[in-house]
Amino acid sequence: MFVIIVYDVGEKRVAKALKTCRKYLNWVQNSVLEGEISDVNLKKLRAEMEKLIDSEVDSVILYTWRTQKYSDREIIGLEKGGISNMI
């Protein structure tokens, strides 16, 4: 499965959110990560994010595609992340 995750969380939780997402996905920019992920790991990621956010103020969006990656990803300006950011 291909996933893009974007989060908008309180400052206190930013570092933890990034660390959690990076366990499963590749960082691409600011609060955006993407990557191939198994169903099991997606479940784990979702559970960990649910646990760490404050659901009254934070927002996390998970875009998932069962069958295909995006057909194109285009960068305007700097490429901040990249596949070299894998753990």
Add this chain to the structure above:
Amino acid sequence: MFVIIVYDVGEKRVAKALKTCRKYLNWVQNSVLEGEISDVNLKKLRAEMEKLIDSEVDSVILYTWRTQKYSDREIIGLEKGGISNMI
């Protein structure tokens, strides 16, 4: 065509970037917008973003899909944007 755009731009350019993207797409969170867009409007959006960013420090990522929307979009926590944010 379905597009997700995420930007990470200097503070001075944030408002302008958002305003530009909102002309074509729906705001979903922080610096993330999405929506259906025509080839012509995608060209315009790309050109406007190229013009307004500082390509030495800013980053804009355009994910595009020719044929299909994401298969799922899941929100953990708050839904900050939404289809009501259309112009």
